[in-house]
Amino acid sequence: MACAAWLLAAAGTATAQPTTVKYMMWDSIQLPAYRQCAADFERANPDLRIKISQAGWGDYWTALSIGFIADSAPDVFVNHPGKYPEYARNGLLVDLAPYIRRDGLDLAQYTPGLLPVWQRDGRQYGLPKDWDTVGLVVNLAQARQAGVTLAELQQMRWNPQDGGSFERVIRRLTVDAQGRRADEPGFDARRVAVHGFQIGSAGGMTGQVEWSHFAVSNGFRYQPAPWARQFLYDDPRLAETLDWLAGLSARGLSAPFQNAKSLGGGAMFIAGKAAMVPEGSWMVSYFANQAKFEYTWVPLPIGPTGRRASMLNGLADSIWAGSRHKEAAWRWVKYLASRECQQVVAGHGVVFPAILGLAEQAQAVQRRRGADTGALLQMAREHTYATPMADDAAQIEELMKGAIESVLAGREKAGPALKAANTQVNRLLQRGAPAAAPAR
Incomplete structure (x- = not known):
């Protein structure tokens, strides 16, 4: 017993x-x-x-x-x-x-x-x-040296034709090896000490940090609806956005794409080589821990639609x-x-x-x-949009990454590159099988 x-x-x-x-x-x-x-x-x-x-x-x-x-x-x-x-x-x-x-x-x-x-x-x-949302991180010491005020940074406007007041700020923040700014006579675009604005990658199919906020504030949308078997990457409003971004490096306002791709925009900012970068709110701790200078977050610029725009991802x-x-x-x-x-x-x-x-x-x-992150909460109250949803996202990512990299590196104009990539993306989606019911 x-x-x-x-x-x-x-x-x-x-x-x-x-x-x-x-x-x-x-x-x-x-x-x-x-x-x-x-x-x-x-x-x-x-x-x-x-x-x-x-x-x-x-x-x-x-x-x-x-x-x-x-x-x-x-x-x-x-x-x-x-x-x-x-x-x-x-x-x-x-x-x-x-x-x-x-x-x-x-x-x-x-x-x-x-x-x-x-x-x-x-x-x-x-x-x-x-x-998360996206905002701009700005080196305040470099902004003050350029005579750029916080109020200016908070009210910038952008367009793909001449860049608007946003590009004018970028020019003032860009300094060549001789200390001349991009809006001053004699500026040497081939020998730049500090670039006024920098993205660090092509951004793939979403361009969340790199280009989507510019394009959406210019009227672009990815899809007719979530899960639609069609993308709209051939929209001229996206093409002109990417051509404008590609032109920044040609004018010395951003580093050549291949250099930026290997270094990363955030690392260039921390090293003092870029005065302003777009970044996601998930990077708040990184900048708080790494930046040894005064900086701040400011909202993204207002686009041609009259609105700021940011992806609201989660x-x-x-x-x-x-x-x-x-x-x-x-x-x-x-x-x-x-x-x-x-x-x-x-x-x-x-x-x-x-x-x-x-x-x-x-x-x-x-x-x-x-870390003053009020601008990131402000962007959540602006025009927000969701990440595009689609099957075969990994393949779409590779197709769009390749096309956008070729544009930013100056090998192709955006219109033809995006049209060819969009045709491949839509062909891929239209031959895809419906989603299978998941296990419960």
Whole structure:
């Protein structure tokens, strides 16, 4: 009897062991916030344990792919709008809609525009965790030396014909090796010490940081509608935007594209080689930690439409369809998307949480650390647009990256290059098969 009692007690102990939910993310700066969320969650849910792993951006997606193939992927992972369509089409993501309906989750708590990106055909593939916009980072010391005021920086206007007041500011910020500015006689465009404006890459199919805000404020749109089997990259308004950007390096106002591509716009800014760069809000901590000079964020310029424009993008947490602990994974995802966890994230001031009102809390933390990010919140109140949604995004990315690089490097004019690339993109989409229903 004693032996039997011992066996029963042992069995009870074994069944009482917490279930482990594996969670993977790529941003190491956010790790402390999510470790705190995990600790809080485990205290409230003693039957669950959260095991967090982290890998850098490139390694992250490779590790996920290997995990899907090897049947060892994390139960829950941070997902990106540019990646999830392929995963959903291949049945790798759990549809969260039934869980949301069952538990009566309040979807109105999220910043407008974030949730629909993760929906398709009535299915929900992720719950919003944060959002981002794009602004301009400006070296204030260099601006003062050029006689450019903060008020001017905050009210710049742009057009693709002569660049507007935005290009006039760029000219004043650009200095050659002899100390002459681009708006002064004798400026040497071949020997530039500080470029007034710099992008660091072609931006691929979205151009989120590099060109989309210019193009959209010029009237461009990517697609007739999300998931449409047609893109509009052959729009003349995009062509003239990219031709204008390409012309900056020819005039010495930006570095040659190949040089900038290898260095990166952000690194050139930190090194004092670029006075103004467009960057996403996810870079707030980078500049706060790296810049050894006074700088600020200012809003993007007003375009020919009379509006500023910025992509409003957002990440989400998704559940792997192969998870053996889907119910436990859902409890963790629901907590990640809750005010409790996102308030912890706001307190770390690294990103803007998805729940309404918490971005302002994150901004207050950033301000205390010396980063004035009000311009990024302003851009969220301007004309915003979602990332384009399409199947075969990886192939579209490569096609558009190649075409736009050829324009920015001066090898082709934008009109013909974009028309040829757009034809290939639309041909690819029109022969694509409808998305498969995901596993639940």
